[in-house]
Structures are given as structure tokens and as C-alpha cells.
Amino acid sequence: MFQPQMFVFWCFSMFTYEIETAKILAVFHYPGKSHYMGGVALMKILAERGHEVTMVSPIGESEKIDNYRDVVLPEVFEVAEQFMKNYFEYNMHPYFQIYGISKKCFSLLNTTLSHPKLQNLLKSEKFDLVILQQIYSDALTYIPYYLDIPFAFYSPMGASYLTNPSVGNPSYPSFIPDMFLDYSSEMSFFERLDNTMIFIVNSIIRYFFILPNHDRIVKGNFPNAPDISVYNTKASIVLLNTDLSVNDPAPKVPAMIDIGGFHIKPPGKLPRDIEDIMSSSRYGVIYFSMGSNLKGVDMPPHIIDIIMNVFAKLNQTILWKWENDELVGKPDNVVIRKWFPQNDVLAHKKMKLFITHAGLHSIQETVYHGVPCLTIPVYTDQLSNAKRAVGGGYAELIHLNDISEEKLYTLIDKLLCNSNYSAAAKKRSAIMRDRPLSPADTAAYWVNYTIRHNGADHLKVASLKMTWYQYLLLDVIAFIVTTIFVVVFVTKKLLSFLYSFAKSKRKEKDE
CATH class of the missing domain: 3.40.50.2000 (Glycogen Phosphorylase B;)
Known part of the structure; x- marks a missing residue:
């Protein structure tokens, strides 16, 4: 039955809702099937909303999808098969996992960036936004820098030492356990000690091992590339595969968006x-x-x-x-x-x-x-x-x-x-x-938001422009400690001088 009020609402919506379409380049270098499936689900959401999506990955889809194009790099998967064996035999200690996994990812990243298909794509086509899979992927952030367009990260494992540096999100080892440790957010003293130590180890490995190697990988494929520090913290947003129903509450900067559960659809008919x-x-x-x-x-x-x-x-x-x-x-x-x-x-x-x-x-x-x-x-x-x-x-x-x-x-x-x-x-x-928007709609909204605002620089926190010692307030602490030392030293010297002066005067008077 015709309903005039619904017709008026529909017409109003057509005029007021801005239909946004863009050319999106997605690069998912890590060939883990579950990670790839999450990436494909996210790209399908964007394609369904009218965006033209180009997905660069080692796997690829067998069916044709509207507004969706696969650029398959099978060589990346072949490289990965050398170390993706029986995961039940995986016994790497958490302290060495970031080193071991990141080292294995170097060859994946180099194979991806050097691949002729990706190189030709970057030289021949224009895009509005890049979405990168965030698994030891700092080297890939050169792609949006090369194209001079904004980019978003998709993190399949939530906020961690992998994601936080890219948008300046704070890390608190006192109550946020490392994702490779089976600790809760309420840790004992020794658990907090262990968690703090692994945080320090991961930070050292990242800055002195991972980033220098990623920089070499980029410059090996793009000789004119600047230092990696110029572009690896330029992410506009990070889409996190997390939700409060599953993950513990934790501080997040405005550029971090929870979309956990985006891949879940209403149940279909079973075979x-x-x-x-x-x-x-x-x-x-x-x-x-x-x-x-x-x-x-x-x-x-x-x-x-x-x-x-x-x-x-x-x-x-x-x-x-x-x-x-x-x-x-x-x-x-x-x-x-x-x-x-x-x-x-x-x-x-x-x-x-x-x-x-x-x-x-x-x-x-x-x-x-x-x-x-x-x-x-x-x-x-x-x-x-x-x-x-x-x-x-x-x-x-x-x-x-x-x-x-x-x-x-x-x-x-x-x-x-x-x-x-x-x-x-x-x-x-x-x-x-119980959410104001579904996770899928939330992801689509923030991708559109980033495109509308040309990278949404207003979401970026000031800490991204600070050096590590400024961020940790080490210069301020050093100034305070030095000032206290100088004041104590001068005071001590002054008191010593006054005491000696008074003592000498008293001695003169006694004589």
C-alpha cells in the first residue's frame, strides 16, 4: 500500500544523503587465510557501497564480484609456504615472536613491493585511498606516499605494538597485556613485570631491527624513497577488528575505529x-x-x-x-x-x-x-x-x-x-x-569520512610529531632532575660558604 509519508522520507533521503564512490587500492601481503578472508569481507563491504576496489593479495577470489578486482601475486604465497607449515608445531617463545615473525615477513614484503603487477599498477592508475593490512607492514606505507594519497590500516588483531605507533596510540603495559601472552587485564606484579619486559623488548626490536630492514626493502625497490620515518606514521585511520563485547576496554586515539564483527552476516540457509x-x-x-x-x-x-x-x-x-x-x-x-x-x-x-x-x-x-x-x-x-x-x-x-x-x-x-x-x-x-551503527556500516562510514576530508589530518594526535624522548618526557625529566641537582648543589655550597664565613668571623671575634 502506498504510504505518502514514506515516499516523502525516501525523496528527502535521496537529496540529503551524499553518494560517495572512490577508487580504493587494498594491499594485503600476508597470506594467512583467516587474515585474507577478513580483508576480502571488508573490501566486499566497500564494493557493495559503490566503491571501485582493487585488491592486491597472494590468494584471490574465484567468483566475480561487482566493483571488485583481484590482482593476485601468487609468488608471495609461494614464499610464505616455506615457513607456513604445521602450526601445531609452533613453539616460539613470546619474547622472540615479534623478531621471528617479522623476519619471515621481510621476504613477503620484498616480493610484494617488487612484483611487476604492483609496480605497473602504481605507475598506470590513480586511486583515492589505500587500505593496508597491518601485519609488520611499515614498508607498505610507502605505497600511499608514492601515490600521494591518504591511507588507512586494517588491523586483524586489534590495537597492539603493531598498530599503536602508526597513529600515536599510547601503550600501557600496566593493564594492557601483550597479545602473545595469556594474561588478563588484571595482572599480578610478576605478570606486569613480564608484560613490561616484553613491551620493552618489542619496542627495541621494532626500532632497531624491523624499521631499518623495512627501510632497506623500500629503498631496494624505490631508490628515491625518503627515510621510512617520513611516511610510516601517516595513517589517517586504523580499522580495528575489535569490539567491547570481546576485547577489554583500552584507550584509543580518535583515528582508531572498532569494527569487530564486520564480517558477520545474518545466518543463511544451511545445506x-x-x-x-x-x-x-x-x-x-x-x-x-x-x-x-x-x-x-x-x-x-x-x-x-x-x-x-x-x-x-x-x-x-x-x-x-x-x-x-x-x-x-x-x-x-x-x-x-x-x-x-x-x-x-x-x-x-x-x-x-x-x-x-x-x-x-x-x-x-x-x-x-x-x-x-x-x-x-x-x-x-x-x-x-x-x-x-x-x-x-x-x-x-x-x-x-x-x-x-x-x-x-x-x-x-x-x-x-x-x-x-x-x-x-x-x-x-x-x-x-547494541551499537548505533553495524560494524560494516561503521567501517564504510569512516572510509568515506577519510576520503571526504582528504586524509582527516584533524584526527591525528600531536605525539606523531614528537621524538621518542619528547614523547616519554625524558627531556623534561632530565631538566627537572638537573634543576634539582643544581639547586641542591648551589644551596649546599652556599650553606657551606656561610657556615665557613660565620665560623671564621666567630674565630676572629674570639681572638
């Missing part, structure tokens, strides 16, 4: 076979997936045996993301697939529990759908994600090396039988959904 399995499950469903980088088939054989023995004791139906066609010894209540539509599976009414590696996307999806989870973190930020989930009351944590039949069964039974976990998950879900 018929999966829908039938889930709907017919009398006791509900448990979903088990270790994400896209970790593969279940790579788990140690004895761990796989333990997991199957525990699953065999459960009444629930288990959907297990398993990368092989067969699983020898699979219990009857376990259904394996190489892929499940995770978002749609978690949204199903029969879903009872998610067993996950605690990747950030998985944690966001389980919170969005209000499903409690058992976390089995393996490496990098999965440890801190799991710790926060436990602190949020909707999860339990077990380390891979600590798994035994008794421990695993006890935790699963606890999560299934104690309604407090489900209640906490639903509470967090309500928080995630």
Missing part, C-alpha cells in the same frame, strides 16, 4: 544435509573447528585419539571440520566435513557448544550468536583471545599439551551443564549487537 543432521539431533550439536590456518589433520595423533574417545562418550552430535575424506576410528555421533558454513552453523537453534582455537573471528562469531565455547589456543593472539573469553564467563580454556580424556570430558560436560556459560554468552551477544 540440506547439514540442516537435517542438526535438526534431528536429540541432544543438540557441538561444533569443532580449529580455523583456516590450523588443520585438524595436523594435530598430534595421540591428541586426535583423545578427542575421539571423549566425543564417543557424549550424547551430542559433533560437527568436526576435518580436512581429509576419512577419519579412522570416527565415533558414530561425529560428522566430518572439509568445510562448514561456520556462521550459519553457530546460529542454529540446536547449537550447544563451540570448540575452537580461539581465533578472533571465531570468538566474535560465537559471541554474536550467544554460544559458549571451549578454547584450545595454539599460537600468537589465540592465547590472549582465549584468556579474555574465559574472563568474560562464556568459555573455558585448555592448552593442547594439557589435553587428557579426563580434563577434556570434564570441561565439555561443565560447559554443557552449567547454564551460567550460556547466559554469559548471550549477555555478550547483546552487547555486541
